[in-house]
Amino acid sequence: MSTVTxxxxxxxxxxxxxxxxxxxxxxxxxxGCGHNSISERVTEAFYEMxxxxxxxxxxxxxxxxxxxxxxxxxxxxxxxxxxxxMPSVGTGALLANRKLIAIGVSGDGDTGAIGIGQFxxxxxxxxxxxxxxxxxxxxxxxxxxxxxxxxxxxKLKTGVVNDLPPIDTCALAIELGATFVARSFxxxxxxxxxxxxxxxxxxxTVMLDVISPCxxxxxHEGSTKSYAYAKDHDDPLEEVSFVPFFEDINVDYEPGxxxxxVMHDGSKLYLKKLDESYDPTDKIAALRxxxxxxxxxxxxxxxxxxxxxxxxxxELLNLVDEPLAMLPLEKVRPPREALEEVMESLR
Amino acid sequence: xxxTELAVADAASRARxxxxxxxxxxxxxxxxxxxxxxxxxxxxxxxxLFQMGIPVSGKNLFPSNIAGLPTWYTIRASKxxxxxxxxxxxxxxxxxxxxxxxxxxxxxxxAAVVYDEPLKLNLxxxxxxxxxxxxxxxxxxxxxxxxxxxxxxNMIYDGVLAKILGIDTxxxxxxxxxxxxxxxxxxxxxxxxxxxGYEFAEKHLPKQDPFxxxxxxxxxxxxxxxxxxxxxxxxxxxxxxxVTWYPITPSSxxxxxxxxxxxxxxxxKDTGKATFAIVQAExxxxxxxxxxxxxxxxxxxxTSTAGPGISLMSEFAGLGYYAEVPAVIFDVQRVGPSTGLxxxxxxxxxxxxAVLSHGDTKQIMIIPSSVEECYTMAMDAFDLAEQLxxxxxxxxxxxxxxxxxxxxxxxxxxxxxxxxxxxxxETLARIGQWGRYLDVDxxxxxxxxxxxxxxxxxxxxxxxxxxxxxYTERADDYVTNMDRLARKFETARQYxxxxxxxxxxxxxxxxxxxxxxxxxxxxxxxxxxxxxxxxTSYFRLRAYPFTDELxxxxxxxxxxxxxxxxxxxxxxxxxxxxxxPARIAKLRSVRxxxxxxxxxxxxxxxxxxxxxxxxxxxxRRPAPSGDxxxxxxxx
Ligand SMILES: Cc1ncc(C[n+]2csc(CCOP(=O)(O)OP(=O)(O)O)c2C)c(N)n1
Ligand code: SF4
Numbered sequence: 001m002s003t004v005t006x007x008x009x010x011x012x013x014x015x016x017x018x019x020x021x022x023x024x025x026x027x028x029x030x031x032g033c034g035h036n037s038i039s040e041r042v043t044e045a046f047y048e049m050x051x052x053x054x055x056x057x058x059x060x061x062x063x064x065x066x067x068x069x070x071x072x073x074x075x076x077x078x079x080x081x082x083x084x085x086m087p088s089v090g091t092g093a094l095l096a097n098r099k100l101i102a103i104g105v106s107g108d109g110d111t112g113a114i115g116i117g118q119f120x121x122x123x124x125x126x127x128x129x130x131x132x133x134x135x136x137x138x139x140x141x142x143x144x145x146x147x148x149x150x151x152x153x154x155k156l157k158t159g160v161v162n163d164l165p166p167i168d169t170c171a172l173a174i175e176l177g178a179t180f181v182a183r184s185f186x187x188x189x190x191x192x193x194x195x196x197x198x199x200x201x202x203x204x205t206v207m208l209d210v211i212s213p214c215x216x217x218x219x220h221e222g223s224t225k226s227y228a229y230a231k232d233h234d235d236p237l238e239e240v241s242f243v244p245f246f247e248d249i250n251v252d253y254e255p256g257x258x259x260x261x262v263m264h265d266g267s268k269l270y271l272k273k274l275d276e277s278y279d280p281t282d283k284i285a286a287l288r289x290x291x292x293x294x295x296x297x298x299x300x301x302x303x304x305x306x307x308x309x310x311x312x313x314x315e316l317l318n319l320v321d322e323p324l325a326m327l328p329l330e331k332v333r334p335p336r337e338a339l340e341e342v343m344e345s346l347r
Numbered sequence: 348x349x350x351t352e353l354a355v356a357d358a359a360s361r362a363r364x365x366x367x368x369x370x371x372x373x374x375x376x377x378x379x380x381x382x383x384x385x386x387x388x389x390x391x392x393x394x395x396l397f398q399m400g401i402p403v404s405g406k407n408l409f410p411s412n413i414a415g416l417p418t419w420y421t422i423r424a425s426k427x428x429x430x431x432x433x434x435x436x437x438x439x440x441x442x443x444x445x446x447x448x449x450x451x452x453x454x455x456x457x458a459a460v461v462y463d464e465p466l467k468l469n470l471x472x473x474x475x476x477x478x479x480x481x482x483x484x485x486x487x488x489x490x491x492x493x494x495x496x497x498x499x500x501n502m503i504y505d506g507v508l509a510k511i512l513g514i515d516t517x518x519x520x521x522x523x524x525x526x527x528x529x530x531x532x533x534x535x536x537x538x539x540x541x542x543x544g545y546e547f548a549e550k551h552l553p554k555q556d557p558f559x560x561x562x563x564x565x566x567x568x569x570x571x572x573x574x575x576x577x578x579x580x581x582x583x584x585x586x587x588x589x590v591t592w593y594p595i596t597p598s599s600x601x602x603x604x605x606x607x608x609x610x611x612x613x614x615x616k617d618t619g620k621a622t623f624a625i626v627q628a629e630x631x632x633x634x635x636x637x638x639x640x641x642x643x644x645x646x647x648x649x650t651s652t653a654g655p656g657i658s659l660m661s662e663f664a665g666l667g668y669y670a671e672v673p674a675v676i677f678d679v680q681r682v683g684p685s686t687g688l689x690x691x692x693x694x695x696x697x698x699x700x701a702v703l704s705h706g707d708t709k710q711i712m713i714i715p716s717s718v719e720e721c722y723t724m725a726m727d728a729f730d731l732a733e734q735l736x737x738x739x740x741x742x743x744x745x746x747x748x749x750x751x752x753x754x755x756x757x758x759x760x761x762x763x764x765x766x767x768x769x770x771x772x773e774t775l776a777r778i779g780q781w782g783r784y785l786d787v788d789x790x791x792x793x794x795x796x797x798x799x800x801x802x803x804x805x806x807x808x809x810x811x812x813x814x815x816x817x818y819t820e821r822a823d824d825y826v827t828n829m830d831r832l833a834r835k836f837e838t839a840r841q842y843x844x845x846x847x848x849x850x851x852x853x854x855x856x857x858x859x860x861x862x863x864x865x866x867x868x869x870x871x872x873x874x875x876x877x878x879x880x881x882x883t884s885y886f887r888l889r890a891y892p893f894t895d896e897l898x899x900x901x902x903x904x905x906x907x908x909x910x911x912x913x914x915x916x917x918x919x920x921x922x923x924x925x926x927x928p929a930r931i932a933k934l935r936s937v938r939x940x941x942x943x944x945x946x947x948x949x950x951x952x953x954x955x956x957x958x959x960x961x962x963x964x965x966x967r968r969p970a971p972s973g974d975x976x977x978x979x980x981x982x
Contacts, residue, residue, distance in 0.1 A: 053804075054799070054801065054804065055799065057644070057798045059640075069806075070806055070818070074804075075804055076798075076804055077796075077797075077798040077804040077805065077806075077807070078804075078805075078806040078807060078808075079640070079643060079806075079807045079808075080806065080807065080808040080809065080810065081636070081639075081640075081666065081809065082636075082662050082663060082666055082809055085632060085633070085636045085662075085663070087633070087636075088591075088628065088632070088633040088634075088635075088636025088637045088639075088640060089636050089637070089639060089640035089643070090640060091591075091626070091633075091636075091637050091640060092589060092591065092636065092637035092638060092639060092640025092641035092642070092643070092644070092646075092648060093640040093641060093643060093644040093798065094640075094644075095589045095591075095624040095626065095637065095640075095641050095646065096588070096589055096640070096641040096642075096643075096644035096645055096646035096648070097644045097645065097646075097798060097799050099799060100644070100798055100799055117629060117630065117633075118629065118632075118633055118636070120629075121628075121629040121633065317621065317624050317626075318620050318621050319620060319621055319624060320615050320618060320620040320621065320622055321618070321620070323645075323799060324588035324589060324622065324623065324624060324641075324646050325588065325641075325644055325645030325646045325797060325799070326645065326799075326800075327586075327588060327622055329586060329763060329764055331615065331622050332586030332587075332588060332613070332622055332623075332647075332764075333584055333585075333586050333760070333764075334583065334584070334612040334613065336759045338611075338612045339580070339584065339757065339759050340759075342580060342608070343570055343756040343757060346570035346571055346572050346756075347568070347569070347570055347756075
């Protein structure tokens, strides 16, 4: 990681990089698309956390949402894979190099339909990756068909009504073993930024479902994933504040009102609870909160479930510290005697 | 008449020429029930012959089932060193009541049968030699514990065969010891069963058949191994670091053996940690997705599968081709469309794999014929994948992968890993401007950086991209890139394994074969030369794309017979894609697709028939559970 001496007068982060260095290419998505705001938050989060772009890999499937990694962190390697299969590509990349920081962007179709199988197994493995679903309840790129996260009774522009129950990706992720599950809204800058920064401090799968309206195909009256509907039905569970390990800030809070979660890297997540009885480290409570919000027709947002200490998938594999991709020949080719021993056993 | 009756009538009319002694040149077939623990007995049998210096091969014909269905194990002893399946069975061990009748009725006259006495098989025919053995009685005497009898019962036939065929019992004990590793009680019980079989034969079964073994010196220093284990060793020596797979017959044992080798030899001495990651994926789509992700991030990554998995991998295979990501895929081919016959052998994925995925995709295939090549080509595959920055398919089959083959021991690799054109500060300085898909050297192969290497980053995508890796839908960008990929495929011709050519200047016809057909082809060449005076040349194909030697070989001959273990003459189809009409006109086809390993006689008969020789087939034995269909060729 290179640390640049800051140019006087320029605003830089803790590793001396300017926010500009975290931007990507110019977006080709529709103006006003929720996905664009998410790309901006990602840019800010990585800048503010001082993560070096060259240590990051960006992954995605196929869809408007999956195009977004091209629009942030231009200095990072990116891989726009095939529809619904980003989890496997991300898994392979991290097996190859456990030092990389992985962020994946998917859509609700890319995850909930064609990719549900890989999603399920990604969550189960608790791979260290930040997995964002840019959730607009429809297929943007193929022009507005329903996706599996569309709510019962939600209407398409053409008037077609969805008559199947939605898949709640957060409930599924919790059930399956993800260790940091949150929901947010692309229009809630503050909450989303805090969640993304906290995500960078977590080791394990972070599953972040972000309601991200599609202005072109699903932003009308009768849609439950429009800006207007999301704004009215956003039901935050907590006020989320995040203090990274490298900032020396003391947060004063009244005992009983706020839950402090110490993250893997020592950062602290403060959750000022709007519902006092809620405990985001309790799986059953988390699932209940999701069910109840859904029954009311609302989105419970914020940190829904967190388990900061569980071993992630790479730890379970007992890998050497150096990235497997960089091991020299002598580490990966057993000596002559090894082959001789095998040959002897076959004679 | 039923097919079986036909076969008997037919066989009876062509009685075996009377021979007093047939030494080290016959096949033994053991018919048992799947799950009855015959594997140990069969391995002990083949191993003892091998230890006696006699060239052997063993082929397991098993059902897709865990227990209860019929299974056959065939051992061929061949003083001339022929390792292909022999079509005729000379010596049958009939342990399976269900198949015994058909097993016996389809034998050649003069064959010998060891059978379980209560089956009364001797009543079926008068032109065979029968050796009844009371297995239950014998096993009860050596194994008081009724629960264990099932496990040692089969060892009795090894003892009987040792006596009848003249196998050295000390070699049998040695082989048993190797197989069971002197596991105290198991070893003792099995040894007692061996002895019981031997003693019974000595007392009650006077020798009446001509088949005998005698010591030779043909196997000294050699090894016995399955192709999947050999490939696994090759992968380990190639420095594989990421293995992602999904179980499927007949490829599972490749990754499973690899796991055991890696656990033993690839744990870092200083830290006790693994220098590899092996992950059982949720399906073959994910298995290849992971391998592609790992290859992209710089690992030597692989997966292994069979036909159904290859079908599922198609979309990722296209991504690997178009985004230019290295990965190694073993296709241990099995039979049929759909699920087909999962436990039988074929070369049925050649055509599909060559163009696996939509939209002008072309894949690299390398094709081992022997266990030794499974080992060396595994290493070639990883080098090629990185050199060419593309998926490389190693096309083996069930016969090679799961059957036991003898081989010279494998040599330790001296070649360093070829990691291809990885971007370094030096290359960057030399080439000046870098673009991920920029053809700097004119060979179609660009330079690549990998995440975390400190070199410039780029965006990898399966959508349209230009030389810099940027998204584009421009017509000229698309064509430029596709033409470069075609150029890269041309370059590949120089790097892939070269064919092995045996040219007989006196031969008017040439044979092109690949993979496991090799063994039957070599034997068939001898048959046609010795029996019909027909001389042939032979071109053993080892890779796709084809190399320059191909056209020269075709030009040197009047007619070319292409041997395919599939119905649709798939490699003929691939050849037709590349050759001009005059050369295409020379192609003839020999096909074999009944699920059994191809044998020499089927090839000889087919070529001779097409060449206008009169063919008196010496055997029309129906194959176990099916008709033997050597395809009628013709181009
Ligand atoms: C195998 C395959 N099937 C279908 C498609 C077509 N396709 C492209 S994007 C998409 C849906 C994307 O929807 P979503 O993931 O919700 O993303 P959004 O565009 O809404 O952001 C589909 C069906 C494809 N690219 N690949
Ligand atoms: S179609 Fe919808 S999802 Fe796609 S870019 Fe436009 S607004 Fe966004």
